[in-house]
Amino acid sequence: LFAPAGFSWIATHHGLESTMPDSTRTRLHRTELAWCCGIACWLMAAAGVWVWGAQYGFATYAPGKAFAHQSWPHESKLDLAASRSTLVVFLHPKCPCSRASIRELERLLNSPRLTPEQQPRVAVLVSHPANASAEWRVTDTVKQASQLPRATIVFDPSGRETARFGAAVSGTVMLYRPDGAREFAGGVTASRGHEGANAGIDALEALLSGSGGEPASLTPAFGCRLCVSDDASP
């Protein structure tokens, strides 16, 4: 395995190995064995890196969480659209992983497959600490979210409004019909911060375009924990 390509051929075809002294051959075999062991160790370490990354990518703060309300919370101060669906996006303003969710939503909302009538009203609920400085309101994530079509950025100090919807993880998306019935709640990325095809965005598209029958099953959201103070919880 470790012999030079040319040498291995020459050694094999010209019988050089058989001419080597036993001590030399033994030393060579030991060296090769040591290198094999070293590489095996390295492969295990590399596999560990891969597992570490994969596990973190699929980790969520709210695995399989059932949201409290199946319909628009009455105490919410947000407006429910009367003639179209309302899409509520919950964000932590500094969560880097949520940008993948915003990009997925951006791709969906700009999709030509949705007619103007099918386009939902978008409310981006940005929760932040009560005494947060101004920089919490002008982060890259917030700026990116403000670019979503028909989106309204709503800052939510201490996460009181967020708590009314029962969201806990940045990147969580909820879709409501005009009658207040919730059609979808969950994440829109395949894994943490991973763009690309995923069950959540597919379900949203189906619901908005009216091609989907049944509400999608719960998809996990991958992001930072939202700024929801304990006294804000319902």
Added chain:
Amino acid sequence: VTQLPCPFAANQAHFQPTTMQRFAFHDDLFDRRDEISASAAEKLADHAHSIYVRTDRMFAVLMALQWLGGIATALIVSPRTWIGDQGSLHPHVLMAVFGGAVLASLPIYLAIRRPGKLGTRMVIATSQVLFSALLIHLTGGRIETHFHVFGSLAFLAAYRDWRVLIPATVIVAVDHLVRGIWWPESVFGIATASHWRWLEHAAWVVFEDLFLVIIIRQSVREMKELALHTSQLEVVIDAAKQREAALQLATAQAEQANRAKSQFLANISHEIRTPLNGILGFTEILVRQGDRIESSEREEHLETIRSSGRHLLALINDVLDLAKIEAGQMQVESVACSPHQIIAETVSVLRVRAIEKGIALEYRWNGRVPESIRIDPYRFKQLLINLIGNAIKFTEQGCVLVVAEVVEADAFREAGEPGDSTDLLVEIRDTGIGIAAEKLETVFEPFVQADESVTRKYGGTGLGLAISRRIAASLGGCLSAASVLGRGSSFAIRVPTGSLDGVRMLEQPPQTGRTVARQESRGELRLDGVRVLVVDDGETNRRLVRLLLQRVGATVESAENGKVAIELARRTPFDVILLDMQMPVMDGYSAARALREQGYAGAVIALTAHAMKGDREKCEQAGCTGFLSKPIDADVLMHTVAGCAAARRSPPDGEPHAPHDGAKGVEPIYSLLPTDDEELRDVVLEFIDTLSNKMVEMETAWDAGDFESLEQLAHWLKGAGGTVGFRCFTSSAAELERSASSGDRTGTASSLSVLRGLQQRVTV
């Protein structure tokens, strides 16, 4: 993964034969296809390794950047996480720091410590895809960040090793599979995808892999072709370089040979001009002022002319010898002969010179003496004469000592017969002027003497040692020298003895080295009544030979070419015909054949200036019975003619000898052994008796046409005659042996006739 074939695992078989057939038109490429294949495989392996190393380093840098990038992203995108109004460091930051460190650490370490290895790039591939997962996570799962996965796969393809895509693809699939199983609703969304959605994602990754594998295979194929082409090009260039080098070498050798030839010619020209100057100058003096010069002065001038002529002759003989040796034309035979006899004779001949200089010349054996060894006696003797003569020449006082012994064969000697295990070592030690250490090797080079003053003082051609070393080498041995300047030198000849199995080893040599040269012939030689025909196109030569022979009583006629000679021989029964071999109208070879064809049975002695290989054989084949080389030595000429005339006068049919008038002057032949010693005298007498019987046996064998017996008897006589001091038998007996062996009746008759004549003359 390690069992999967490496994309660069190209051995020689991958490059042939089909690939090579395309290049079969080029001889160099086809002949060296194995070499090319091996070279291409090696180049491909090297190229692949360099790519691996380079890409490893690139990924090491990328890993570090990804780690830092992940941390920066986490700090920018998600620095803190919140629980209500309580903020804390976001886990993404910790993941970026520690997770990124885990993922980046080992790949960076391996890229630095073990670059280019399969394990390293597999770890890097694994880490890179896991980094994709981490970065996607840190950037909030942005769809754009997912392109990191596909970019990483493309970047991994830079390795050009499709095996690295396997762990990357498997990890993507497993990532989605595990997420789909454990968190199905959160990965793809239960409303939009099934549990098998992970397969679709993996399939898209495999889809990209498919293209990447195709690209990798194409790239590897191109690399293979590049390696092959490069190797072929190298072979072509190498062949061209070799040809160029060979050409340059050949040119250099030719130029060197040309320079050597020029140098040789310059040397030889100088060497020849010196004695010629003496000859011509003093001749001129004698011609112009002959009658005014006093008798003593005239004698002095004549002596100068004679010594210059002899020097010139020695020089030419040496040059010819050297030329023959250099051309590989020197014939060396291997016959059984007594080493003691050869050394003793040589010492005996040279002793006169030593006595003249007032120095001692001693000869002894260390250990036992082999009765015979197998060697070329003529060349061995020539070697000894050169070295002992040199020792005497360069020794002013003291002595020259010749020591012989049989030793174990030199293990590093290249030549020699298989089975040879002994050498004959002959050392010639002198107390002469010696040779400086730095000149010891150069004295063996032609025309080189230790010092120019040596030439002035001692003379010589400067060829003796060069010839001697080459003769020693041609005998399968070597010649080495050791010397201390001013104290003396020692030259050691080491030659193989041949097998000594069955050879008697004597405790003492038959003589102790006090052999005294004796005159072969006592009294003046006379050729009264001997009829001789001299055939030569050169008037001077004809006149000279006629004068020499007439002075000792011979009747001499002459002819200027072969045709005239044949006519004369038809009319006159000559005892001996001296025949020049190169003449106009009819040359000596044709004349000899014609004489034999018309029934002439007398001796035909070839006179030739050719002293090269094969001349003697060529003359013998033409029908000549003897051979004299020009310039003619008067003594040798008269003795040869006398011997032939005696044989001619002896009836070939074995009838009782009827003394011819002309044979009266033929002198008896005495043994060279000191027959004043009673024991030796008995030995010689016994030989003469035995010879008489052997001659009768020869005649009987000749009558019966039994050439085999004749050959054996001749062989006996060849060795035995010389042993008892009658060397005159040696050459004729050797010729008889050769003629009998080849069934040559003419030659056999002629040699037999000569031997009969000699036998009549031997006495004590």
